[in-house]
Amino acid sequence: MPNKIREEIKRLKDERGAIILAHSYQPGVIQDVADFVGDSLELSRIAAKEAAELVVFCGVKFMAETAKLLSPESIVVLAAPRADCSLAACMSGEDLRKMKKKYPGASSVMYVNSTLDLKAETWSCCTSANSVEVVNAAPSNEVIFGPDRNLGTWVAEQTDKKLHIWPGGCHAHSGADIRDLRDKKAEWPDAEILVHPESPSVFLWEADEVLGTGGMIRHIRNSQGKRFIIGTEEGMLYRLQTLFPEKEFVAAGIIICDDMQMTTLEDILKALESDDPGIQIPVELAERASEAVRRMTEIGK
Ligand code: SF4
CATH class of the missing domain: 3.40.50.10800 (NadA-like)
Incomplete structure (x- = not known):
């Protein structure tokens, strides 16, 4: 049966001009059928470069949204639609607006593992790879950093900027x-x-x-x-x-993300078979969120 599903996935993928992108945390069986495996930024860049008609994203919600921001012409479908990120869920755009009031004059850098409304509210996003460089490039000496406190604490040790860190975390x-x-x-x-x-x-x-x-x-x-x-x-x-x-x-220890492990071969098949319009970015967020993601892709690694 699994072989039959793999064959059907391949047939439909070719028929629909689709690509399958899988994050490096996905189950092995999903990585094996993907056209590209990588981190969220690498995959978003590939989605933009390939400009496929249909992108089936095997990962969690914020990743598929980021891919859609960078390739608005493609239909981007999250294979496991319920797969979300506990880290992204722990800070909202409203939380950032409150912090901006508390620290007037501070700019803000948000990890790409964040919701669309938070991306729309921040000066720039960053990845774990370029977080220090993005913070250093921020146009102020004080920077609000979120949503991950562990990443923020690590960045704070490597920059002269003063960081105000949101106390969120990946479970x-x-x-x-x-x-x-x-x-x-x-x-x-x-x-x-x-x-x-x-x-x-x-x-x-x-x-x-x-x-x-x-x-x-x-x-x-x-x-x-x-x-x-x-x-x-x-x-x-x-x-x-x-x-x-x-x-x-x-x-190094037991680090398992249930949402990342949610995707199945059946999910991919369903995404290829359906007429799902895919991730929709509300117009009021699209421009500002895209700007924050674009800045992230232009600074550092
Ligand atoms: S591993 Fe953590 S940061 Fe990554 S998707 Fe899962 S909850 Fe989010």
């Missing part, structure tokens, strides 16, 4: 237990420890490198190391093992 990364990482270190003393900046600070202190998912791949490609302890969502291990079969990877 998957924030729930990681440092004792698991220490156990892995004891088992694999020769391994390099790579940790995503959404993880709690105590994880970052024990890491050899703090990197987003794209940065992890680039680092491993250039590293002589053979074993790596990975501190991010567990779907990433499948991605790394596929790219680097000669190296070994182990999770």
